[in-house]
Amino acid sequence: MRMVVLVSGRGSNLQAILDAIEDGRLAAEVAAVISDVPDAYALKRAERAGVPTYCIEKRDYSSRADFETALADCAEGARPDLIVLAGFMRVLGEAFLDRFPGKVINIHPSLLPSFRGLEAQRQALEAGVRYAGCTVHFVDLGVDSGLIIDQRVVRVLPGDDVETLSARILEQEHDLLVDVIRRFGAGLV
Numbered sequence: 001m002r003m004v005v006l007v008s009g010r011g012s013n014l015q016a017i018l019d020a021i022e023d024g025r026l027a028a029e030v031a032a033v034i035s036d037v038p039d040a041y042a043l044k045r046a047e048r049a050g051v052p053t054y055c056i057e058k059r060d061y062s063s064r065a066d067f068e069t070a071l072a073d074c075a076e077g078a079r080p081d082l083i084v085l086a087g088f089m090r091v092l093g094e095a096f097l098d099r100f101p102g103k104v105i106n107i108h109p110s111l112l113p114s115f116r117g118l119e120a121q122r123q124a125l126e127a128g129v130r131y132a133g134c135t136v137h138f139v140d141l142g143v144d145s146g147l148i149i150d151q152r153v154v155r156v157l158p159g160d161d162v163e164t165l166s167a168r169i170l171e172q173e174h175d176l177l178v179d180v181i182r183r184f185g186a187g188l189v
């Protein structure tokens, strides 16, 4: 299974995928990593693993559709079976998604449909929920609104702040994402 991973930042989820492939836990290949942020640390992780990297910046295009078309052209060049948004901080529209129906998934740090959008862990703390978690879902035109594939639950502990809760959720994200990709590859999603 060939994957393209879209990133904007740190890339710890990308690293979890690369490590799982390296360890033989995941029979797949990251064919390309594409960032919309030139100095995203995720690009360094990809380079270290010998994965081709590309950077496509929104500001180089006059419209969102042109930007997304460039992104889609780049992704298509890697002939992906699956496209993983792993900390990719933009909402994608039709110009991208129509090119890869049923093939684009995202990881989000909340138990969707609660707490869509930015700072999901902060939203969970502010709402006072006792259980938080993460979700992998298919990407549709909304914000974190596509069909849910799977989730992991994380207990909110007394004294948790955004940092401690985010760190515990992130551990589960890494596990969940690799697990969903493995099942996708096996035709079970």
Ligand code: GRF
Pocket (backbone or CB within 6 Å): 009, 010, 011, 012, 013, 014, 042, 086, 087, 088, 107, 108, 109, 170, 173
């Ligand atoms: C993760 O919490 C992910 O759920 C969210 O953005 C964060 C990305 O982290 N969409 P990383 O770049 O994978 O370390």
